[in-house]
Amino acid sequence: MKAKPFIKLYRSPRGFYFYDVNKDTIVGVDESIYSYLSEESTYDELPEEDKDYIEQLKEKGYLSDHHVSVIKHEQTDKVEEILSDHCEQLILQVTQSCNLVCSYCPYANKTDNTLQRNHENKHMTWEVAKQAIDFFAEHSKSFQSPTISFYGGEPLIVFDMLKKCVKYCEELFLGKDISFFMTTNATLMTDEIIDFLAEHRFHLLFSIDGPASIHDINRKRSDGTGSFASAFSAFKRTYERYGEDAVEYVRINMVISPENDIDESFSLFDDEFFRNNNVVVSSSLADDEYLANKLTYSAEFEAKYNYYYFLSFLNEMKLVEGIKLPPFFKYKMMVFKREYLQFKRGINSLPDVTTPGGPCVSGHSKFFVNVKGDIFPCERVSEISECMKIGNIYEGFDYDMIRKHLNVSQQTAEKCKNCYAMLHCSMCQGNSDDNGKFTTEKRLSYCKSSRNLFDSKIKNCILLKETKTKYTWRP
Incomplete structure (x- = not known):
């Protein structure tokens, strides 16, 4: 060659x-x-x-x-135009307080403001909430389906504030298809609250990590007692209240901790309620990015988790009958098939000027406003990091910082240009955040895991292909 x-x-x-x-x-x-x-x-x-x-x-x-000649995000010169009137989602941190102390929560595991903020008894005032909503309305004029999400802490601690925000939004966005979202631990839900959420068609994500034996290990109250009984009861009452619309509006997210037995976690779905209802369930592995004590994944945990993936493939190809799987593995198979089609379709050519996959246009698809009115790209980044802050609701977006976010990979340009996984890089701007500054060393520390994730996607696609046909995949 x-x-x-x-x-x-x-x-x-x-x-x-x-x-x-x-x-x-x-x-x-x-x-x-x-x-x-x-x-x-x-x-x-x-x-x-x-x-x-x-x-x-x-x-x-x-x-x-x-190879790519220049690392530069294609939207770099259009940031002001994009954010002027086409923002899509506002996430309001209505409180920094929570009534649970979850084992893997970065806010509950206090790091003295060195990695992430702590849970604190701070709530968003109506003045800040109104200003944030007005700011969002101004910057979403051309978008017909705006979304308002309520985030905490636990948002239901300030239910009266939440109701006030909903009333104001429905008046301000009259004529638009506005949607409300909330993530909740469900322990504070009353029938009155459930009725309000159903009346205003809230999309609800319930945090339930497994049966009581698992959930109550991970998600305790401040007095050390478990929260499963009240959370699961509230979930079932809410699901029934929504009726036929429940499958669209009421969902569960299960955080899987490597310190728990995965089979026992999944035994939640043996409950009669899941057998009788088509509940949508998502899952995520516990994230230790902002934890002082990092999580360890045992060989047994990884083997069991991968075995469920193996069963998913067998089930998808109908090679074995009667396989029981947690609901969210069906969704994972949908993702695999979507990626399969994406790679099969491909592209015409690699552009001369582009940036690795990962960074979004901060503020476009969503932006997060904390109790003080500071703006961040999303709810998953560090709230104490200066380089993650992209403005505030009083002075507006910091467009220079947003452009830095878009082009954070310029710090590692030469390595990125030669990386085979560059188009599918999973690193966002948060992965370059090193105590409030973007550093090359921090970004490079994630490269191996990003490439491994890409390799897994390719291998899954190959497995899907080989289970469908004995012939090789040729263009």
Whole structure:
């Protein structure tokens, strides 16, 4: 090969493949071509039919050595225009207080404001809430389906404030298809609250981590007692109150901690309620980014978790009957299939100017306002970090900082240009945040995990393909 193609090789027990960065797709090849691409053999050693196939690939734009020339986000010069009137979601931190002390919560596990803020008895005033809503209304004029999300702490601690915000929003956004969202631990829900939420068609995400034996380990009250009984009761009452609309509006998110037995966590779905209702459930692994004591994932936990993925594939391909799976694994299979189609479709070519996947246009799809009125890209970043702050509701967006967010990968430009996973990089601007400053070292520390995640996506796509057909994947 005269120039080394910008590709990444993969193999499975059944086949040989390469991911082509310039086409953003996966190509199946014979073992002889794989050996040539891995530089274990020469072009002259290839059979004539394989030489012909390689030339056909090159004619279609595959096996190119083209790399990105300049790292720059395509929306860099349009930030003011995008944020002027097309913002989509406002997340209001109506309180920093919570009535639970969850084992994996960065706010409950006090770090003395070195990693993240602590739970504090601070609530958003009506003046701040109104100003934030007005600011959002001004910056979402061209968007017809604005969303207001209520976040904490536990938002229901300040239910009266929440009601006042809803009333004001429904008047201010009259004529638009406004939606309300809330994440809740559900322990403070009364029938009055449930009726209000149902009347205003709130989209609700309930935090329930498993049966009582698991949930009550993770999600305790300040006095050490568990919260499962009240949370699950409130969830069921809410689901019944919403009636036929419940499947669309009322959902559960299960945070899976590696310190708990995964089989026991999933036994929640043995409850009769889940057998009789089509409840939408999402899941996430506990995040220790802002925890002083990091979580450890045992070999047993990883083996069990991966086994559920394996069962999901068997279930999807209908290879084994009667497989019981947690509800959210069906969603994970939908994601796998969507990624499969994305890689199969590919792109025409890798642009000369682009940036790795990851950073969003801070403030566009959503922005987060804390109790003081400071603006952040979302609710998942550190609220004590200066480089994560993108303005405030009084002075507006800090467009220079937002442009820095968009182009944070310029710090690692040369490495990014040569990374085979660049188009699907999972690192956001928060992954470059090192105690309030963007640093190269911090960003690079996440590169390996980002590449591993990309490799997993490719391998899942290959597995899906191989379970569908015995033929190789060729363009």
